[in-house]
Amino acid sequence: MRCKVCSRDAVENDYCELHARAYQSIMKKYEVWKRALEISWKEYLSEIAKNPFTGEWAKEVAEHLLKGGEEESGA
Amino acid sequence: MVCANMEKYTLIITEKPDAAQRIASALDLKGKAKKMEDNGVPYYAAKRDKPIIVVPAIGHLYTVAEERSGRNYYPVFSFKWVPRYMAERGAKQIRVWLETISKLAENADTYIDACDYDIEGSIIGYCILKYACGGKDDIAKRMKYSTLTKGELEKAYAELLPKLDFALIEAGRTRHEIDWLYGVNLSRALTIAAKNWSGKYATLSTGRVQGPTLRFLVAREKSIRSFVPTPYWEIRAEIEIEGKIFEAEYEKDMIETKKEAEAIINACKGKNGVVESIDFKQFQQMPPTPFDIGALQSEAYSLFGYTPRRTLDIAQRLYLEALISYPRTSSQKLPPVINHEEILKNLSSVSEYKKLTAELLAKKELKPNEGKKEDPAHPAIYPTGNLPERVLEEPERRIWDLVVRRFMAVFGEPAIRQSVKVCINVNGQRFFLRGRQTLKEGWLRFYGPYVRAEEVLLPQIEREQKLKVKRVILEDKFTKPPPRYNPGSLLKKMEEVGIGTKATRADIIQTLYDRKYVRDERIVVTDLGFEVLEVLKNHCPTIVSIELTKRLEERMDKIQTNMEKRENVLLDAVEILKPVVEELKDKEKTIGEQLSNAIKRARLEERIVGQCPICGTGTLMILYSRKTGKRFIGCTNYFKKMCNTAFPLPQRGTVRPLGRNCRGCGWPTVQIRIKGRRPWNLCFNPECPLKEERRRRNEMQSVQ
Numbered sequence: 001m002r003c004k005v006c007s008r009d010a011v012e013n014d015y016c017e018l019h020a021r022a023y024q025s026i027m028k029k030y031e032v033w034k035r036a037l038e039i040s041w042k043e044y045l046s047e048i049a050k051n052p053f054t055g056e057w058a059k060e061v062a063e064h065l066l067k068g069g070e071e072e073s074g075a
Numbered sequence: 076m077v078c079a080n081m082e083k084y085t086l087i088i089t090e091k092p093d094a095a096q097r098i099a100s101a102l103d104l105k106g107k108a109k110k111m112e113d114n115g116v117p118y119y120a121a122k123r124d125k126p127i128i129v130v131p132a133i134g135h136l137y138t139v140a141e142e143r144s145g146r147n148y149y150p151v152f153s154f155k156w157v158p159r160y161m162a163e164r165g166a167k168q169i170r171v172w173l174e175t176i177s178k179l180a181e182n183a184d185t186y187i188d189a190c191d192y193d194i195e196g197s198i199i200g201y202c203i204l205k206y207a208c209g210g211k212d213d214i215a216k217r218m219k220y221s222t223l224t225k226g227e228l229e230k231a232y233a234e235l236l237p238k239l240d241f242a243l244i245e246a247g248r249t250r251h252e253i254d255w256l257y258g259v260n261l262s263r264a265l266t267i268a269a270k271n272w273s274g275k276y277a278t279l280s281t282g283r284v285q286g287p288t289l290r291f292l293v294a295r296e297k298s299i300r301s302f303v304p305t306p307y308w309e310i311r312a313e314i315e316i317e318g319k320i321f322e323a324e325y326e327k328d329m330i331e332t333k334k335e336a337e338a339i340i341n342a343c344k345g346k347n348g349v350v351e352s353i354d355f356k357q358f359q360q361m362p363p364t365p366f367d368i369g370a371l372q373s374e375a376y377s378l379f380g381y382t383p384r385r386t387l388d389i390a391q392r393l394y395l396e397a398l399i400s401y402p403r404t405s406s407q408k409l410p411p412v413i414n415h416e417e418i419l420k421n422l423s424s425v426s427e428y429k430k431l432t433a434e435l436l437a438k439k440e441l442k443p444n445e446g447k448k449e450d451p452a453h454p455a456i457y458p459t460g461n462l463p464e465r466v467l468e469e470p471e472r473r474i475w476d477l478v479v480r481r482f483m484a485v486f487g488e489p490a491i492r493q494s495v496k497v498c499i500n501v502n503g504q505r506f507f508l509r510g511r512q513t514l515k516e517g518w519l520r521f522y523g524p525y526v527r528a529e530e531v532l533l534p535q536i537e538r539e540q541k542l543k544v545k546r547v548i549l550e551d552k553f554t555k556p557p558p559r560y561n562p563g564s565l566l567k568k569m570e571e572v573g574i575g576t577k578a579t580r581a582d583i584i585q586t587l588y589d590r591k592y593v594r595d596e597r598i599v600v601t602d603l604g605f606e607v608l609e610v611l612k613n614h615c616p617t618i619v620s621i622e623l624t625k626r627l628e629e630r631m632d633k634i635q636t637n638m639e640k641r642e643n644v645l646l647d648a649v650e651i652l653k654p655v656v657e658e659l660k661d662k663e664k665t666i667g668e669q670l671s672n673a674i675k676r677a678r679l680e681e682r683i684v685g686q687c688p689i690c691g692t693g694t695l696m697i698l699y700s701r702k703t704g705k706r707f708i709g710c711t712n713y714f715k716k717m718c719n720t721a722f723p724l725p726q727r728g729t730v731r732p733l734g735r736n737c738r739g740c741g742w743p744t745v746q747i748r749i750k751g752r753r754p755w756n757l758c759f760n761p762e763c764p765l766k767e768e769r770r771r772r773n774e775m776q777s778v779q
Contacts, residue, residue: 018300018301021301024301025302029305032306032331033306036305036333038333053553053554053555054302055299055301055556056300058302058303
């Protein structure tokens with residue numbers, strides 16, 4: 001099984017080790033963003049995808065999630 | 076060449092030619108040693124109680140090598156010490172050098188090792204005496220000094236140590252042998268795996284210290300690349316006092332929700348403030364500790380942007396010119412024996428230091444603020460008091476000045492600083508106005524331009540005073556990812572965790588760049604760096620374990636004090652290495668595939684110049700013509716028949732994309748390096764306004 005973002009082997013949630021770590025960061029931070037800005041999951045993903053401080057892998061995962069239209073649970 | 080029938084002489088061996096010349100001149104009664112040469116190898120003849128010949132090495136003349144020849148196999152566990160020309164390509168001159176030393180040794184009756192008094196110096200001297208001088212290591216004496224000043228060299232010659240420091244030599248040999256065993260086996264395992272898979276050769280390396288160092292960098296890179304920022308808000312108020320505007324910060328540094336931030340802003344709108352309290356705090360700022368090499372390298376990096384390697388090279392040059400003491404030291408001590416007063420007196424003839432040294436010399440007692448770190452062989456870095464005999468180049472002058480000012484600063488009084496915190500209440504919301512001021516300069520005066528102390532002076536303010544709030548500013552903020560390491564902070568980190576030595580850390584960082592595992596000054600790990608570490612972590616986690624590296628370092632250090640035996644440390648190191656190498660060999664195919672793909676990606680990455688400014692969607696790359704083999708820059712959209720953009724490139728030298736755009740036209744740029752010429756940056760836009768400007772300037776000049 002390949003990672004949904006790159007060509008590495010997937011290890012968790014269909015992501016490789018590196019993108020899985022970024023995915024976890026994204027999931028973990030959503031609650032903080034929701035409370036701070038009262039925004040939806042999609043708005044959150046768009047915000048972090050264009051934020052200059054977001055790491056490269058986190059951006060790739062956010063863009064992937066936006067394209068795939070995945071729900072908050074990541075399902 | 077010295078004649079065979081000449082009177083017997085004392086043969087002194089030094090580490091470098093500059094040191095040989097200094098030592099010979101210092102020991103010659105007339106101060107004029109005679110420079111001689113044999114096959115291009117310089118040596119010096121001096122006359123003192125008896126004739127003296129001082130012959131230099133050029134660093135290490137011997138090295139560890141495998142007993143069997145060939146580079147394409149591993150594991151390798153049998154080794155021997157050989158002249159460098161037998162083990163390294165491009166070390167041919169070492170043969171002549173050793174022949175000259177051997178010839179000079181024949182007519183000597185006393186042998187002195189005057190190489191730098193540290194692990195490396197001791198091994199250099201020991202190997203020469205043992206192998207090139209026919210086993211004279213047993214009878215040789217040792218000269219121990221920390222500066223190349225005449226006084227200290229004469230003293231060191233008069234008080235020779237009766238024998239070589241064999242414990243130091245044993246420790247050094249063990250370090251070289253273990254590092255060689257780890258380096259050669261692991262590096263070959265990686266290189267051979269990649270070559271056998273792809274059929275293409277690329278040098279890959281790792282080592283006992285290199286692996287764990289790369290591990291720090293990868294861990295930081297992972298945190299940065301998977302970082303998701305957190306939003307927060309900052310509020311500041313502009314307060315008008317006596318016609319001047321001061322900025323006060325809101326009592327909470329970070330406001331976590333936009334709602335809360337807006338509520339604060341609304342509460343402050345149109346309101347003025349009242350001073351609720353004023354707190355003064357005085358604090359002492361102790362003088363800095365003297366420079367050890369790591370501290371000098373960090374300071375030079377943060378002040379001048381010099382890499383640790385560059386600082387070490389400059390410091391080494393200053394040492395060889397007897398301007399500063401031996402730089403490869405981990406000591407933060409300045410013992411009285413170096414004669415602090417004498418050094419300050421000598422420095423007082425430099426106009427910039429005159430007043431400062433006079434101030435220190437007027438003190439009853441000169442007591443340096445020493446740090447905890449010690450070095451058994453050398454004190455901290457200090458200026459010798461000698462003044463430059465030539466005009467120093469700017470980087471040399473800067474480092475010398477830094478060492479001098481630091482030396483003076485450590486004798487200074489503590490600085491006394493005061494901070495003021497004014498609490499202003501704006502309709503129930505508190506803001507703090509902060510000031511900072513130096514009350515007593517103390518050591519700050521001596522450190523002068525290198526002090527980083529901010530002064531914020533506030534006007535006279537009283538409690539209950541009403542203050543006008545000009546405006547309240549709300550700023551959207553985000554938390555930032557952890558900072559990238561730079562060569563200076565990485566060196567500090569290696570020092571903190573105790574891996575590598577003061578002599579090797581800078582080189583290890585450089586190797587990471589040379590192997591293309593990392594790039595840029597604010598260090599970015601490349602794909603290749605990631606893959607190499609992943610291979611090591613998956614197949615030999617012990618090798619990149621910081622704990623293991625640190626434990627080995629400690630045991631090797633113990634050999635220096637006879638608390639550990641060389642054989643035991645060496646055997647244990649081999650026991651750890653053996654199963655690792657076996658595992659690498661078993662998994663050669665998988666590892667080879669992983670590394671080959673990473674090398675391929677890295678090579679491709681190296682050729683990417685930037686976005687195509689013509690079509691806007693393609694990528695400009697360095698490409699090679701199939702017909703002529705010539706290189707040029709072309710757009711990747713050419714292959715989709717969408718863009719024909721192409722630019723010629725110089726065919727000689729190397730081309731490296733700079734990763735930044737031209738300031739004149741915004742196009743991507745490359746750097747061209749041709750041997751023997753200064754590298755230059757090239758904007759390949761033929762219509763770049765900077766080119767036009769330069770053309771006009773040249774025309775004007777030729778008209779004039």
